[in-house]
Amino acid sequence: MLDVIAGKSGVCDRLDFDEAKYCLSGNSDIWRLGRLADEYRNRLHPPERVTYQVDRNINYTNICTSGCRFCAFSRPPGHPEGWTLSVDELIPKVKENLELGGTGILLQGGHNPDLSISYYIDMLRAIKARFPTIHIHAFSPPEIVAFSKFFSVSTEDVLFRFIEAGLDSLPGGGAEILVEPTRSRxxxxxxxxxxxxxxxxxxxxLGLKTTATMVIGFGECIDERAQHLLKLRELQDETGGFTAFIPWTFQQSKTAMENEVEPLGGLDYLRIQASARLILDNIAHHQVSWVTQGLRLGAVALKFGADDFSSIMIEENVVSSTGAGFTTNEVExxxxxxxxxxxxxxxxxLYQNILHA
Ligand code: SF4
Structure with a gap:
């Protein structure tokens, strides 16, 4: 089947559901799959170029009502280890990020029922007032849905008010596996x-660009992985709003699912990276997840369809709470x-105004 897939040319002649499943299954030749993904990547981007960003992940609260079974980061309301950053605590983190060459911040947090909508609006306004050039990439879809329920307003209203206050784009976190039965499990x-x-x-x-993500390794089946990717491709056909796709493998240490599922390895990660490049023919940029896989495997993923090394992440709390996160700096x-x-x-x-390193 890889011969058929090799003859396909992208958006005009794309992989169907069975071909997507074949790539994602263990039956396809991983090295050939990687070569096909690399060829497709090189048709879209200069072959010699790999982009990256300098930004900081700021988590504003770890208090969350969701109770996701794969999460080592959150604490339920009332827990003694719960915390929330005030706007005054957040501002020095943004300042330090700019001083270290950062151009954006990624703001995400738990679903904290004790915070009002003013907390978020004040936070966005305060950051933009102090640092007008900073790009605020914030609030994944599950946060927006939670805010809509907490504040009894539509998700559109939440987004609209946040855009007015300074929100620039949305991260694609919280997707994990988008389909059932795995998602509700x-x-x-x-x-x-x-x-x-x-x-x-x-x-x-509303004019916001966003990223899209996928996490594999929860015991989901190949059908669910293929459906997840095809749902993203379908929405991208409709809106064109996704700038990049980032896949990674579930880091199960210190979570409620530890030892419940077989951990995935480097080849599983490379297979999803390569398959996604071929299936998501309409999303321009594919990032490596070095923070979960390490820099060396991240470098290998550049030959499996990725064109972007993500960000150096001056601060990262979510993956590191499993004990599995890697760190780096711009030079390394x-x-x-x-x-x-x-x-x-x-x-x-947003991949614009590229600056030479
Ligand atoms: S993954 Fe996000 S939504 Fe789920 S428990 Fe953790 S912080 Fe809450």
Missing amino acids: IAPGKCTGEEWLDVMRTAHR MCRIIQASGYNPVKRLT
Whole structure:
């Protein structure tokens, strides 16, 4: 079947459901799959170029009502280890990010029922007032759905008010696996897959660009993985609002699902990276997840369809709460990219105004 897939040319002649499943299954030749993904990547982007960003992940609260079974980061309301950052605590983090060459911040948090909508609006306004050039990439779809319920307003209203206050784009977190039965097994308190897609559709209609993600390794079947990717492709056909796709494998240490499912390895990660490049023929950028897989496997993923090394993430709390996160700095990331045979190019959040490293 890879011969048939090799003859396909992308958006005009794309992979169907069975071909997507074949790529994602263990039956396809992983090395040939990687070569096909690399060829497709090189048709869309300069072959010698790998982009990256400098930004900071700021988590504003770890208090969350969702209780996702795969999460090691959150604490339920009333828990002694729960915390929430005040706007005054957040501002120095943004300032430090700018001083270290950061151009954007990723703001995400738990679903904290004790915070009012003013908390978020004041936070966005305060950041933009102090640092007008910073790009605010914030609030994944499950947060937007939770806010809509907490504040009894539509998700569109939440987005509209946040855009007015300074929100620039939305991260694609909280997608995990968008389809059933896996989604309700691993995250029964979180928004549904359809709600996730609806928030993205609304955000795109309001002019926000977003990313899209996928996490594998919850014991989901190949059909569910293929459906997840095809749902993203269908929405991208409709709106064109996704700038990038980022896949990674579930880090199960310190979570309620530890030892419940077989951990996935590097080849599983490379297979999803390559398959996604071939299936998601309409999403331009595919990022490596070095923070979960490590810099070296991240570098290998550049030959499996990825064109972007993500961000150096000056601060990261969610993956590191499982004990599995990796860290780096701009110099080391550029060295790894160069040692892999590419020219590192620093970019902004929406891949615009590329700055040479
Ligand atoms: S993954 Fe997000 S929504 Fe789920 S429990 Fe953790 S913080 Fe809450």
